[in-house]
Amino acid sequence: MDDILKEFLTESMEGLDLLDTKFVMLEQNPEDRDTLASIFRTIHTIKGTCGFLGFGHLEKLTHAGENLLSLLRDGKLQFSREIASALLNMLDAVRTMLGEVERTGGDGEEGYADLIETLHRLKDGGSAGPTPAPPAPAEPALPEPAAQAPELAPIPAADDFFLAAPTSATDSASPPADDIFLAPPPSKPNNLLPPLPPLTAASKGKTDSAATQPASSATTLPDNLIFFGDPTPPAAPAAAPSPEPAPAVAVKPPPTPEAAPAPSERPAPTTPASVGAPPTIAESSIRVDVPLLDKLMNLVGELVLARNQILEYSVLQENSPLLAASQRLNLITSELQEGIMRTRMQPINNIWAKFPRVVRDLSVSCGKQVRVDMEGKETELDKSLIEAMKDPLTHLIRNAIDHGVELPAIRQASGKPAEGCLSMRAYHEGGQVHIEIGDDGAGINPAKLRNKALEKGLISQERAAAMSDQDIRRLIFLPGFSTAEKITNISGRGVGMDVVKTNIEKIGGVIDLESELGRGTTFKIRIPLTLAIVPALIVTSGKQRFAIPQVNLLELIRVNEEQRVTAIEYVHSNPVYRLRGKLLPIVHLNRELALTTASTSGVINIVVLQAGQHQFGLVVDQINDTQEIVVKPLDKVLQDIPVFAGATIMGDGRVALILDVLGIAQQARILSDSHDPNLSAHSREGREREAERQTLLVVRSPGNGRLAIPLAPVSRLEEIELKYVESAGDVDVVQYRGQILPLIRLKDILSERRSFDRSPHSEDSNSTSNLLQVIVFGDGARRIGLVVDEILDIIQGVFEIKGRSTRSGVSSTLVIQDRVTELFDVQGFLRQAAPLLALAEEA
């Protein structure tokens, strides 16, 4: 396809992407004139170009949008959600049509008449009048038109375009009145023609306009210039063909002169109002084909390997010129490698920028309110990885909004703010890129998951019982798994999470999740920086060579023969080493890898490594040297092995494995479930505390003491009038909810003698009422009631056992609210009462 067309498409798509974000911003901040103006300009440009290139449908649609926008911009119309939606729909339609253009060269059959109608209607609804007050973007009365005269030749076509695009270039139906070009406000009505060339010149300005027409254009091109790629410094189109100061049209590598201006609508980077990016960046960037960069990366990788080989051999030669030259080669290669790597690195914001829009659309369609918090959007990733992450991240976000975040009403009912929060974090750590997508929604319910999995036959009963909650949660990564109640067209079909996992693993990454019922879910993704050339420490162990990324390396310790026996101490059979007062856990590499241990005597080499927040010492047989290595990913079948992060080719051509420090730490149990030990420590404590955290029912026990009964097994607390107590055999019973509820008095349980006497009150009961306080355990037909004298309080907290059991019926002694309180032995009680329960059943 035409170069021009290609340019047009690329730039238009870029512009549209930016618009997505802007619209979302605008919705939150409808008064933001600058954003409105910039949106207007972008649409205007697209419209103009479409007209010029003969895309009637596109032109009509964008024209309608542009009209609406101009009213908004001038404050003649109020921004509303309806308008936002219509405009966003327009953007989508434009995208579709651009896709059509890419495929077929034409903008398709669809005229989007309805959409246009809507836009017109919105525009008229409440607007001050049909005539938009359009500031012709071409309004810039640029001085220096004369200077450009020679290059003007091709321009007339552009002229036409700018001046009368809607009416002349195509069969646009927009009435002349709408032609903002021809009806500019008072200031500069007819200066359109002359200024034009500089406009395009300036617009091409990416590369050199700034030099030629800075000040002038700056003053006369206020915010009327169309500006693509507002905030980010877009790679300007290859500036190669335009060495002359008057870039004009000839700029874009344009085969046909007149075609050039259309796509080359780069705004003068010098216009202050419209420019987000400083001109210097804009004008010094260049577009390069990604395959070319790939090729360069590969070549550099090979160069690094070759350099390693030369270094290795040159050191052996006693040839100092050779050595000097190879050192020089070394330096140059390192710098070259660094530079090339940076060309391919892009901030993750490139994909994240689109998400606010996605989140907005999704929230609206789900009837939820969700805001997005992004952290670390400048984190850089290799371009190919960024591309690969797009789909998985989108899916995770959809899932979070569709299934994670609850409806506002439900959220409020459970005490959460109505607006849910989707948090996205990205950061570099440990030689990897970490991406976290979290929501503060309902969390994943392991019980539900377990049942679903059993239902679907994905796991067996035994396995289900043996799996921990976390294992159960990980089941969502299985194909065909979905616990969504209803399948929406957004997600829930069960084909999502496993695809996400596969895609991430394809690029050598891993995904895991953390979830707390009622609090939310967070997905954590780690992607190695493959294609990376990293400095590493080469060690030998078990007669094999391994590489340890230097980023994890803290220090090296050498333990002499004499000290070797005492150096490593043991904490309950776990080896540790005392490093400057701190105990360093020790891991033997040979043991972890099941290698044959080569040396049993001699020095001990300890490599002190950092894995996340933990430090540990890795014992290896030999420490060789440091080298820069090219990280190559392992094949999928080997990726599961947690201790290896990849492989590399050494100077002698042999393959060496690269150790994954985090993986080794995990395997050696230095780390717990989660990767972040701080987190895990807290959560472990938290879990423990949660586990210990109990709700206790405190009652008065015979002798005016206190007894605490765990509330968990209690089903109800009842007050029963004495007169309803009957007897069945030698058991007190009462009719309760259609069943017969046997009653046992607390004092009967606690005393040595276990008889069920029928005396209605205990002798030391202070209660004179006729009401019995009954604590009901069990449910259905198997219920039993424990009669107590008085229920004092219900307390929640962490209780420490202070004393052991003092008598039967009591399991231990606590101190609650400064009083010694016995802890009731519920299990024992229920066991004893079993025959009574059976009695109740039969009755």
Next chain:
Amino acid sequence: MSEQRQLCTFFLDDRFFSIEVEKVQEVIRYQTITPVPLAPTVVCGLINLRGQIVTAIDLRRLLQVGERRDERLPINIVIQTRHSIFSLLVDRIGDVLEVDDECFEHPPDTLDGIARELIRGAYKLQGRLLLVLNVEKLFSPDILNRVAPTGVSRA
């Protein structure tokens, strides 16, 4: 009308196997192998193929026919699967043969276990049977992990 196809043939002892020639990238002699600790048994290790790191799988271990008896070094058959590239270690390499689809037969029902999944069928040649291996299955992680599971726990 029967189709002819070309098969790259090789031997394990005197068992005759083959793979579609389109899948075979190259055949090279034994390369130094770097073993991978904790990998599935069938994975011999990694080789350096002109700068590319390729995983080498021992067909003997895959089909569970016992260790190589003579001292000769195995040959590498470098194979392209849909997603990646592997090297298959075999005893000896044979010729590229053209066979007729008419002579093809599916494996007998008595064949079970791993072999059933890995062997697509057999061509009846003059005097011998030529077994055809299922390349995609050959290198699927499921199969590779299944054979003699190692100590590494997998979900």
